[in-house]
Amino acid sequence: MGVMAELRKRWFVSMLSIAAAIFFTVALIVSANTYVNVMDANASVVLMNAIEGAEMLDNGSILVTIQIQLDNPSDLDLSISTVSWTVAIWNYTDGVNIIPVTSAYNGTGDGLTVKKKSVETFTYQVIVSDSTRLANIDGFINYSMTQGQDYTLETVPYVHDFRVTGWIADYPHDYQTYRETYLNDMARIDLSYRDGEYL
Amino acid sequence: MFTVALFSAPAIAFMTFDFVFPNISSPSLGKNLLAAFLLAALFGMPSGYLTRRTDLAIVTVILYVFIGYILSIIAYSTPFLFYDFRIIFPDLYIMFFLNMTVILLMLFVFAGFIGVIMGQLLAESFEKEETSQSFSRGRM
Numbered sequence: 001m002g003v004m005a006e007l008r009k010r011w012f013v014s015m016l017s018i019a020a021a022i023f024f025t026v027a028l029i030v031s032a033n034t035y036v037n038v039m040d041a042n043a044s045v046v047l048m049n050a051i052e053g054a055e056m057l058d059n060g061s062i063l064v065t066i067q068i069q070l071d072n073p074s075d076l077d078l079s080i081s082t083v084s085w086t087v088a089i090w091n092y093t094d095g096v097n098i099i100p101v102t103s104a105y106n107g108t109g110d111g112l113t114v115k116k117k118s119v120e121t122f123t124y125q126v127i128v129s130d131s132t133r134l135a136n137i138d139g140f141i142n143y144s145m146t147q148g149q150d151y152t153l154e155t156v157p158y159v160h161d162f163r164v165t166g167w168i169a170d171y172p173h174d175y176q177t178y179r180e181t182y183l184n185d186m187a188r189i190d191l192s193y194r195d196g197e198y199l
Numbered sequence: 200m201f202t203v204a205l206f207s208a209p210a211i212a213f214m215t216f217d218f219v220f221p222n223i224s225s226p227s228l229g230k231n232l233l234a235a236f237l238l239a240a241l242f243g244m245p246s247g248y249l250t251r252r253t254d255l256a257i258v259t260v261i262l263y264v265f266i267g268y269i270l271s272i273i274a275y276s277t278p279f280l281f282y283d284f285r286i287i288f289p290d291l292y293i294m295f296f297l298n299m300t301v302i303l304l305m306l307f308v309f310a311g312f313i314g315v316i317m318g319q320l321l322a323e324s325f326e327k328e329e330t331s332q333s334f335s336r337g338r339m
């Protein structure tokens with residue numbers, strides 16, 4: 001008896017097998033499509049249009065700001081995990097001497113989500129009024145003056161370091177073993193903007 | 200043989216893909232080898248059930264595991280085959296897949312053989328029942 005005759009004779013098992021084959025084919029196509037979307041999100045999500053600012057206030061403090069956009073052109077939402085921003089002055093005269101100016105951090109509890117095909121703007125503003133920090137900055141300005149650089153509190157080369165991490169569509173990402181950590185990396189975005197460069 | 204192999208190949212393809220990417224595939228077995236083994240045995244049953252000759256049924260298992268594995272490699276390479284993504288280290292990329300799934304591949308073949316035995320036992324059992332029923336109808 002040929003296979004087709006056997007299939008007709010045993011139609012119930014044949015139908016079940018065909019239904020299962022269709023189900024798994026659809027599941028494979030859907031999963032592969034998700035994989036493409038995740039890869040697309042990994043490649044296309046970027047930080048852009050950073051605007052840095054430093055403004056001197058009447059009371060002698062400085063208002064340090066950054067505005068930066070996170071562009072998500074992919075078909076998946078992003079769950080933002082952490083956003084951090086630090087501002088410092090890098091003094092290279094004797095090794096690397098980092099003069100901290102300010103910093104800010106937002107963690108997972110904030111529940112920030114960047115919707116698919118949208119642009120999210122992050123704005124941080126901090127007034128630096130701590131006398132020790134201002135004295136350190138003044139010290140850098142004075143030292144720079146001896147080296148022929150004429151800076152003010154507004155024109156000091158502040159190095160802004162902005163970093164955002166998150167998870168693509170919140171896919172499971174708590175794999176702990178060495179052989180599985182690639183799954184965390186696949187669903188993760190980790191973007192930085194440092195000293196004028198997008199990393 | 201090829202037709203019967205096509206019944207089981209998609210399940211093998213999906214389970215292999217799911218084993219590599221359990222976090223993004225749906226529905227997912229979550230890297231559960233026991234579940235993969237049981238499902239693979241289940242999908243070996245049509246080969247035994249629909250093929251009378253045991254040697255052909257065993258060849259069918261090897262055939263559908265091979266087809267399923269090739270399909271899973273295609274699914275794994277979808278972003279690079281059908282879209283404009285670029286693989287940085289192609290050899291490493293494929294080696295990674297083989298490394299992750301080689302044990303699973305053996306498991307599928309082994310479970311398939313067990314499925315063939317179960318399928319043939321089931322087919323024989325049905326045939327015995329059909330025979331006994333047709334004889335009992337004849338007496339009436």
